[in-house]
Amino acid sequence: MRPFLALLSADVRHFVRDRIALFWMLAFPILLMLLLGFVFGGDEEPVKLRLGVVLGGQGPAFQGLLEGLHHVPVISEVHTGTLEEELSALRARKRDGVLVVPADLPKALRAGNEVNFKLYYDASRSTTYQVLMSVIQEFLARSEEYLTRRERRFRLETEPVQVRHLRPIDYQVPGILAMALMQLGLFGAGGTLVARREGGVLRRFWAAPLSPGLFASSFIAHTLIVSLVQTALLLATAAAVFHVAVLGGYALLVGVVVLGALCFTALGYMIAAFARSAEASSALLQAINFPMMFLSGIFWPLEWMPGILRQVAWIFPLTYLGDALRQVMAGASPLVPLWLDAAVLGAWALIPALIATHFFRWE
Amino acid sequence: METVVAVRDLVKRYGELVAVGGISFEVKAGEIFGLLGPNGAGKTTTVECLEGLRVPDSGEIRVLGEIPSPGNRRLKARLGIQLQGTAFLPRLTVEETLKLFAALYPRHRPIDELLKLFALGEKKNTLVKDLSGGQRQRLAVALALVNDPELLVLDEPTTGLDPSARRALWDLISSLKSEGKTVLLTTHYMEEAEYLCNHVLILDRGRLIALGSPEDLVRKHFRETAVDLENPGPIAPENLRELPGVTRVVVAENKVTLYTTDVTTTVGALARMAEEGEISLGDLIWRRATLEDVYLLLTGRRLE
Numbered sequence: 001m002r003p004f005l006a007l008l009s010a011d012v013r014h015f016v017r018d019r020i021a022l023f024w025m026l027a028f029p030i031l032l033m034l035l036l037g038f039v040f041g042g043d044e045e046p047v048k049l050r051l052g053v054v055l056g057g058q059g060p061a062f063q064g065l066l067e068g069l070h071h072v073p074v075i076s077e078v079h080t081g082t083l084e085e086e087l088s089a090l091r092a093r094k095r096d097g098v099l100v101v102p103a104d105l106p107k108a109l110r111a112g113n114e115v116n117f118k119l120y121y122d123a124s125r126s127t128t129y130q131v132l133m134s135v136i137q138e139f140l141a142r143s144e145e146y147l148t149r150r151e152r153r154f155r156l157e158t159e160p161v162q163v164r165h166l167r168p169i170d171y172q173v174p175g176i177l178a179m180a181l182m183q184l185g186l187f188g189a190g191g192t193l194v195a196r197r198e199g200g201v202l203r204r205f206w207a208a209p210l211s212p213g214l215f216a217s218s219f220i221a222h223t224l225i226v227s228l229v230q231t232a233l234l235l236a237t238a239a240a241v242f243h244v245a246v247l248g249g250y251a252l253l254v255g256v257v258v259l260g261a262l263c264f265t266a267l268g269y270m271i272a273a274f275a276r277s278a279e280a281s282s283a284l285l286q287a288i289n290f291p292m293m294f295l296s297g298i299f300w301p302l303e304w305m306p307g308i309l310r311q312v313a314w315i316f317p318l319t320y321l322g323d324a325l326r327q328v329m330a331g332a333s334p335l336v337p338l339w340l341d342a343a344v345l346g347a348w349a350l351i352p353a354l355i356a357t358h359f360f361r362w363e
Numbered sequence: 364m365e366t367v368v369a370v371r372d373l374v375k376r377y378g379e380l381v382a383v384g385g386i387s388f389e390v391k392a393g394e395i396f397g398l399l400g401p402n403g404a405g406k407t408t409t410v411e412c413l414e415g416l417r418v419p420d421s422g423e424i425r426v427l428g429e430i431p432s433p434g435n436r437r438l439k440a441r442l443g444i445q446l447q448g449t450a451f452l453p454r455l456t457v458e459e460t461l462k463l464f465a466a467l468y469p470r471h472r473p474i475d476e477l478l479k480l481f482a483l484g485e486k487k488n489t490l491v492k493d494l495s496g497g498q499r500q501r502l503a504v505a506l507a508l509v510n511d512p513e514l515l516v517l518d519e520p521t522t523g524l525d526p527s528a529r530r531a532l533w534d535l536i537s538s539l540k541s542e543g544k545t546v547l548l549t550t551h552y553m554e555e556a557e558y559l560c561n562h563v564l565i566l567d568r569g570r571l572i573a574l575g576s577p578e579d580l581v582r583k584h585f586r587e588t589a590v591d592l593e594n595p596g597p598i599a600p601e602n603l604r605e606l607p608g609v610t611r612v613v614v615a616e617n618k619v620t621l622y623t624t625d626v627t628t629t630v631g632a633l634a635r636m637a638e639e640g641e642i643s644l645g646d647l648i649w650r651r652a653t654l655e656d657v658y659l660l661l662t663g664r665r666l667e
Contacts, residue, residue: 006462006466010455013455014455017490200448201451204444204449204450206416207416207439207444208467209437209439209440209469210436210467
């Protein structure tokens with residue numbers, strides 16, 4: 001036990017004094033999360049429409065209509081002006097749409113004729129104009145009802161059925177945590193092992209009466225400690241800045257984090273066992289890191305990717321770690337059941353660990 | 364005297380290359396034994412086989428009564444090992460490094476004593492990466508002592524040290540002998556072997572070319588005195604061999620060494636040649652023969 005604790009405390013101290021590793025391993029994932037959170041917006045803003053109105057004339061009918069538009073909750077701004085002014089404002093993206101009220105409005109109302117409104121919109125912003133069109137449609141229908149005193153018989157009641165509303169950040173925080181755990185395992189454990197072998201540090205340990213198992217397990221313990229500290233820092237930041245909570249309970253979370261860290265530490269060790277040099281290992285580690293990072297549904301859902309890439313994602317352990325963390329943290333709908341995530345991660349931990357043990361070299 | 368290390372017909376190959384080609388020797392308790400030879404002679408391979416870090420292709424080795432192997436941790440616990448070009452965790456301090464290794468062994472010497480012995484007390488809170496080459500080398504040797512070993516195996520312990528640091532380490536290694544420790548060291552400094560070692564084994568390209576105490580080796584190969592001439596000018600070695608008393612002439616680069624049974628006559632003859640302008644005697648030294656001369660004689664090459 002004494003050699004184990006001595007190695008563990010040496011490794012922790014050695015890591016804490018490495019500012020570059022601290023940045024890339026601990027700070028960088030948090031910064032990435034903050035960046036993504038701010039770019040994609042922590043909370044989805046309710047839609048606000050800025051509407052330009054071109055009035056064909058003056059009088060109570062026009063004023064009444066304008067007044068009515070001011071009372072539509074979705075419309076935050078109502079500007080009036082000439083057609084040229086408002087269209088150039090639309091092109092400058094200062095308006096979401098321009099509504100043209102025809103000059104013959106009062107006359108047509110009195111005569112009971114058709115009134116032709118015209119709506120200009122920015123076709124490049126599909127979600128906005130779809131909302132805009134239905135809002136204006138609804139507004140005109142209501143106005144017509146009011147003016148003609150005809151009542152609608154059909155009424156539509158809407159109710160959301162999604163149990164929990166997932167914001168992008170709720171999806172991304174578990175993903176970034178999964179990525180951070182992967183990189184701690186691959187680079188923090190695997191990369192460090194190769195660097196120590198290359199530098200001749202391992203040889204000196206080998207000359208001491210130290211079993212490879214004890215040596216490896218103390219470093220795995222170190223990696224687990226760093227992984228849990230990383231998890232705590234990342235989640236505390238996510239909770240403070242984006243109000244991201246852990247819905248599934250902390251015990252389950254710690255279990256998934258430990259399993260994920262073990263899985264990627266084993267992978268890192270396997271690469272370390274095979275790589276002939278530091279350069280070779282860093283190339284191999286990156287060759288694992290990048291495809292997994294972008295194809296495992298860490299930053300965006302798997303459904304967004306073309307079919308063939310989605311098939312590839314099912315091989316990667318990161319897909320399952322991300323899925324498990326999203327289930328435990330955000331209560332997201334699972335890709336596969338949690339027990340299957342755990343089983344796949346366990347297999348990805350065990351097989352590389354056996355290979356790494358078999359091919360381990362001290363120098 | 365008890366035998367601490369016994370090696371018989373040790374052979375180690377790396378692919379085609381024969382690193383060690385069948386050597387045998389014994390190290391007795393309480394002595395300092397030197398493996399001597401140039402880089403690539405097979406010294407490091409030999410000691411790494413003794414430490415159990417390498418497995419020999421054939422031959423028998425006993426160290427402290429044990430057969431060394433990568434898994435023989437009982438033996439490793441009794442050995443004090445300093446590896447050539449070894450490295451430590453760069454962001455641990457000197458004291459932390461000593462404490463870490465102390466914890467890896469069943470017993471250890473007091474850390475403060477080691478810090479004092481190796482003059483590292485002032486540097487105990489310095490990170491290993493900030494040490495000078497000499498300080499790092501002293502730490503490496505201090506670590507070899509951390510487990511209070513029965514046998515120290517030091518691989519080029521003074522390489523990279525300046526002359527005064529080298530002297531200091533020589534004194535330290537000598538003092539280990541008076542503590543009753545057995546030391547096996549490798550070196551490519553003849554002077555170091557001559558100063559420290561009770562017995563030396565001279566290796567050349569994996570072969571044993573001489574074995575014995577430094578005095579015996581010199582006495583066995585030379586009754587002559589050596590005369591070194593540096594930059595003697597264009598002179599044919601045959602002419603020098605004709606000089607009275609001269610038994611051998613060795614030319615290596617700019618240096619000519621004559622071995623003579625009658626130094627006065629030989630130097631007199633050289634002086635006459637110099638008067639005739641046949642030779643330049645700017646740098647002439649005569650001295651008794653050393654291990655270096657033995658090496659030169661046996662291999663035809665200078666060591667450094």
